[in-house]
Amino acid sequence: MEISVFKRELFAVMCDVQKILHETMAPICQQHGLTLQQMHVLVELAREPGLTPGRLSDQAGILRTNFASVCRRLEARGLIERRRSETDRRSLRLRVTDEGRALLASIDEEVQRRYGDTFAAEPPETFDAIIGGFRALDELSRKLVR
Template sequence: MDQSERAPASPLERLKVINWAQVQAGQDWIRSRGLTLQQAFVLSYLAENPGAIQRDIAQATRTTAANVSAVLRGLEARDLVERRFEDGDERSKRVFATDAGTELIAGHEEAMTAVDESILAPLTKSERAALQALLDKITAHLSNPGPGDS
């Protein structure tokens, strides 16, 4: 069957294409900074939660403490994060993004907003409002993923 004989893509298949474009743009932005997705997530988390403990990072990233430790070692080697002892207690380390780490991920939200804008560029203002209303109606009864969910 050639392309002209294929059934038209369903609306949800079209949404997958949009989501794929967003994900690819985000991954490209992260890679352009020499980071993995996990490293970027950890840096973002630490920028919003300075002084977090590794257990909190593991919970936020939905991974193991060992995996978080490996990610932090890589970020530490690049001077993007630092671990500090709390009140001289060597058993209690807090993790902070350094200025270099914070600067490296700065602009991500703006970059993703620009991607969204480019995706929606073919639509008029009223078409965007209609699309938003339809998506709100569809998603009203669906559960909303929390932080870290995809």
């Protein structure tokens, strides 16, 4: 595939994914008092507990200047907590609290309620292909930002 075609298709897919998030997940997040950024932080921390704020900021794609306020809001709601690293007392590690995990479970239930029938109608191969594509895209993006 020609690189210019790839770039156009990549841009189109990214716009489509963003549109899907805003049409499907943003209303659910709002219903639970979250922004998409806050949801992303919770999901990243649930997936990989104990990240440093800097690493989490990078993984979530949130500018560090904006990241502190996102974390403060989540911490104020009791959804995440900061802990000192056991190996380096100067370093902070972030974790999702029990309340944060309960909120994520509630959001998962709402996603299932709204979209479960659509998900169930798709063959497993569809999800395997999408996840494979996301992983390949993530790998490519890591190479691009070096």
